[in-house]
Amino acid sequence: MRARRTGMPYDAGFPLSTGPGSMPHLVIELTENTRLTCSQEELLDEANAALLSSGQFQEPDIKSRCVTLSTYRQGTENVDRAFVHATLQILDGREQAVRKELGQLVCNAISEMVRPGASAQSVQVSVNVVEMERATYSKQIIGG
Amino acid sequence: MRARRTGMPYDAGFPLSTGPGSMPHLVIELTENTRLTCSQEELLDEANAALLSSGQFQEPDIKSRCVTLSTYRQGTENVDRAFVHATLQILDGREQAVRKELGQLVCNAISEMVRPGASAQSVQVSVNVVEMERATYSKQIIGG
Amino acid sequence: MRARRTGMPYDAGFPLSTGPGSMPHLVIELTENTRLTCSQEELLDEANAALLSSGQFQEPDIKSRCVTLSTYRQGTENVDRAFVHATLQILDGREQAVRKELGQLVCNAISEMVRPGASAQSVQVSVNVVEMERATYSKQIIGG
Numbered sequence: 001m002r003a004r005r006t007g008m009p010y011d012a013g014f015p016l017s018t019g020p021g022s023m024p025h026l027v028i029e030l031t032e033n034t035r036l037t038c039s040q041e042e043l044l045d046e047a048n049a050a051l052l053s054s055g056q057f058q059e060p061d062i063k064s065r066c067v068t069l070s071t072y073r074q075g076t077e078n079v080d081r082a083f084v085h086a087t088l089q090i091l092d093g094r095e096q097a098v099r100k101e102l103g104q105l106v107c108n109a110i111s112e113m114v115r116p117g118a119s120a121q122s123v124q125v126s127v128n129v130v131e132m133e134r135a136t137y138s139k140q141i142i143g144g
Numbered sequence: 145m146r147a148r149r150t151g152m153p154y155d156a157g158f159p160l161s162t163g164p165g166s167m168p169h170l171v172i173e174l175t176e177n178t179r180l181t182c183s184q185e186e187l188l189d190e191a192n193a194a195l196l197s198s199g200q201f202q203e204p205d206i207k208s209r210c211v212t213l214s215t216y217r218q219g220t221e222n223v224d225r226a227f228v229h230a231t232l233q234i235l236d237g238r239e240q241a242v243r244k245e246l247g248q249l250v251c252n253a254i255s256e257m258v259r260p261g262a263s264a265q266s267v268q269v270s271v272n273v274v275e276m277e278r279a280t281y282s283k284q285i286i287g288g
Numbered sequence: 289m290r291a292r293r294t295g296m297p298y299d300a301g302f303p304l305s306t307g308p309g310s311m312p313h314l315v316i317e318l319t320e321n322t323r324l325t326c327s328q329e330e331l332l333d334e335a336n337a338a339l340l341s342s343g344q345f346q347e348p349d350i351k352s353r354c355v356t357l358s359t360y361r362q363g364t365e366n367v368d369r370a371f372v373h374a375t376l377q378i379l380d381g382r383e384q385a386v387r388k389e390l391g392q393l394v395c396n397a398i399s400e401m402v403r404p405g406a407s408a409q410s411v412q413v414s415v416n417v418v419e420m421e422r423a424t425y426s427k428q429i430i431g432g
Contacts, residue, residue: 124285126284129282132416139414141413143404274421
């Protein structure tokens with residue numbers, strides 16, 4: 001399922017991008033017992049589409065990755081548990097409501113693709129939105 | 145060895161949790177030459193027990209992982225060195241003294257399990273406590 | 289090529305280090321299609337030399353790692369793209385101009401070692417400078 005446009009306004013009067021190649025950076029960590037209804041590549045496709053739909057970013061700049069966790073531990077009890085934790089890094093300057101909505105877009109995109117295990121396994125999905133300091137951010141584009 | 149209860153008060157009057165599944169998230173990076181006195185899984189057990197003993201978190205919400213670093217470099221000289229670096233991510237709102245104590249709990253739990261190599265290898269253990277923005281944090285629990 | 293000394297003043301009157309083993313921590317993520325002109329180990333050598341040349345850090349404390357991304361997605365279109373994203377974590381208290389220069393040192397060191405693919409592939413190189421909270425940072429040195 002493709003993400004819908006959310007219609008968040010991109011404030012053209014504020015230089016929220018620092019030009020091509022700036023961001024966002026999305027990191028999705030998954031414990032290896034997490035069961036998806038699609039491949040990790042398709043999960044990233046959905047997440048990127050959701051982020052693009054926000055109107056906040058340029059298409060080539062949305063950079064996402066999945067990291068599978070093979071050594072993990074949730075709580076202290078002997079229970080089958082799984083988690084998916086995403087960190088969305090964006091340059092600072094967006095309003096809190098926009099940051100919140102971006103996080104929810106990613107959380108929804110992931111949650112739609114996660115299914116609980118055959119047993120009573122529950123999967124915690126969380127998204128942390130982190131602002132990167134624009135004033136000290138560096139970037140360069142090689143080739144292309 | 146199990147971590148002892150530290151008796152840090154959990155302020156029930158302040159909604160420090162955002163409900164089930166919120167946090168903490170602990171990431172422990174280890175250079176692959178690090179020698180532990182236990183398995184990485186047992187290291188995570190100890191770290192989670194230490195975090196639970198703080199009284200700050202719900203048992204099922206403590207989510208930890210080890211990441212082994214195979215490509216790393218410490219300094220510029222040709223010396224045998226190792227490091228373990230943990231990042232503890234918690235929702236914002238706790239006092240600095242509590243954050244500091246949480247970092248020390250993790251640092252102690254790790255340090256007890258690390259041993260220097262046979263030679264003069266030294267191992268740097270460090271813990272960075274990071275606050276996640278509560279107002280924009282998203283989460284969802286699937287199944288369970 | 290070795291990085292040159294940049295001559296940034298280290299303010300000896302301000303305890304910018306918290307003693308041995310404190311930082312910096314550099315994480316370089318590379319999509320696995322990124323083509324370097326050297327090995328990842330040599331890339332880390334160059335980055336560490338650049339950081340040391342700043343005069344801001346002690347030699348043994350510069351801790352760097354490469355993380356190769358095997359599951360990644362850039363944008364939503366079907367185009368050959370690559371990215372390298374570095375996160376430089378330093379203890380707080382340095383001026384913005386110093387932080388910016390540290391990020392640029394790393395960005396330059398990386399960019400010199402990245403080459404575009406045989407086709408029209410472009411590679412986005414970016415560096416995010418993150419301050420770690422000094423007041424709650426924990427560390428310990430084992431052996432040595």
